[in-house]
Structures are given as structure tokens and as C-alpha cells.
Amino acid sequence: MDFALSSPTRLWSAAEVLTRPCPVPAAAGVYGWHFDEAPAPGLVAGQLLYVGIAPRHMSNRPSTQNLRKRVRYHFRGNAAGSTLRLTLGCLLGLELRRVGSGGRMTFGRAGEASLTEWMAEHAQVCWLEHEEPWTMESDLIAKLDVPLNLDQNRHNGFHATLSKIRSDARARARELPITS
Template identity: 80%
Template sequence: MHAAALTSPARLWSAGEVLARPGPVPAAPGVYGWHFTKAPSPSLPAEQLLYVGITPRHMANRTSTQNLRTRVRYHFRGNAEGSTLRLTLGCLLGFELRRVGSGKRMTFGKDGEADLTRWMAEHARVCWVEHREPWTVESDLITRLDLPLNLDQNRHNNFHARLTEIRAQARQRAGEPGSLA
């Protein structure tokens, strides 16, 4: 797989385009990359690839059933509990992470998730590359590319420690009494 398909794609797609029916995103396995017209943090660049993800995930005893279409659409309109990208963006943008119910589930609450969805609709752009076994290229991409919003397998990135700290602080605040959504 050529990393240039993600770093310098021929086309970037907006939330409106991705969420339209039938929409351009294929229901196929692959790798997706996120670019932002405005960086979610002043210490990050805009207008370049900041995060990559794969779908489906390949685990020891099974492979998830998601595909590019379901995963990319979820990132645009889901919640922080089901999207590491949304969790990271919301924390960087200063949205308040909250525990939901009595369990460990955390989101930015109804209003925060709606605000994040609007921010992403305005500033997030995505591209993708179909790949039959995307888990076979994920490590290589994260190692070779500067992807400050990826945490997994990315300790070598200069932003990793700061992002880890920001997310940990948000989780800690969400665990404090009175933080239930």
C-alpha cells in the first residue's frame, strides 16, 4: 500500500458527502486517513494527515464486521465511547468528558457530542484506500508517518505523551463525583 494515497490523496471527503445516501465510501475493508482544515490543537498542523485507522479490526480469535462505510460514518456522527478519533478530538478541543450511567462508558454528553459533530463537519476531511487485510499495513503506516492523533503503536511520536496526558486528565475529571451525564 502506498502511504501517499493517504498523505496526498486525490480527493478529501467532507461529512456531508460521506453521510449522503448512497455516499461515496465503499462497504469494503481498508485504511482511512483524517485531515483537518483547522487543527484541533494549536500545537498541531492543519491541512495534513493527522490520524489513520483501519477497518475491520483483526483480533486473535475474530475479525470485526465493520467496513470503511460504517466506520468512517461512525466517526463523523457517533460518540467518544465508540470512536477513539472522536475521544481524542473532543479532549483536544476542551469538551467535557462524562461518565454515562453507572458504568465505565464515557462520552461528551448529548450537547458535547453534537458540538463535536458540528466541528468535524466543518473541519474534518477523510480519504480511504481499500485493502483486503488492513491490519497488515497499520503498524507500518504508524511507524513511517507523522500521525500525532494516533496513540496505539505510536509512542515514538512527539505528541504522544501530551495527548496521553490530555486524555487521562479528561478521564480523571469524568470519574469525579457529580460528573454523570
């Protein structure tokens, strides 16, 4: 299964994923992100850099998330709701800001639009349906070299660098005024 994410037979662009009908199934599963341009020095373009699951395992309530919702959100959402977008924006040097009441952080309208454009140009995704994706997330992160994943990935050589970049961006955002 990890080979299907690291060396997929097909990758999908934002333009393809955001069309109707959407090719991404409204089902549970895992997804992998590839980039034709590395978002930071030290990362390799053209390789799998991030994996995610949908839905997350929630024992106290059912999740409404699925592959289609999650993948589409990563392509057009914001950093407050997408760890992938938060990571990419920080690596690309976008300014993280507190928004609304100050509890959420995004790159603001202009920054999120810039990130959406960058992803449309450079990001591609693949996926696999799986009824209980949370049962395989740890194993995938342990087996694959996915430097943009932080959770459960301390063994990765890029972990400390990415952690510092994101931590510094959050610290700077806390010093700046809240934006609308």
C-alpha cells in the first residue's frame, strides 16, 4: 500500500480535483502529496512528501470527513484547517497571522490565495480508499520518508527544521495584531 502512495500510477492536480464531478471518492482512505517543485531547500521535488488520512478516528462522535472533502480542502482551504497548508505556507515564507478572535492562524486572504496558486501549479495528490485509515497512518509515516509530516515523525531528518520554522512562524504571529 505504501508503494501506491510513494510511486503512484496516477497523480491528480488541483484543476482535476476541483472539477465536477470530482474524481476523488467520497470515501475513507489515505492520500499522498507530491510536488514538482520542492517547497524548501533539502526536500526533493517529484517525491512523496506528505501523507494524510480521512477521516481521523473519532471514538466519541462520527466524522463527516472523507477523501474528497479533505483533498479539496487542502487545495483551497486555509492554514487553520489544513496542517499541509500551514506547513507549506511557512516553508514558502508566507506571513502567518492570527485572525478573527485570535484563536486561529492563517496566511490572510492574500497569503492563502498565493498558497492556493502555488499548490495549483506544483502540488499533485494520489489516494487509496481504506475503511479504517487511522489503523495504517502510523505504519505509513514510519515506513515512508514524508518530511512534511510532523506527528509521529520525529525520526525524519527534516523534523527539527520544520518544527522550528512552524514554531517561529506561530511566535511571530502572536506578536502581530489580529487581522480580520
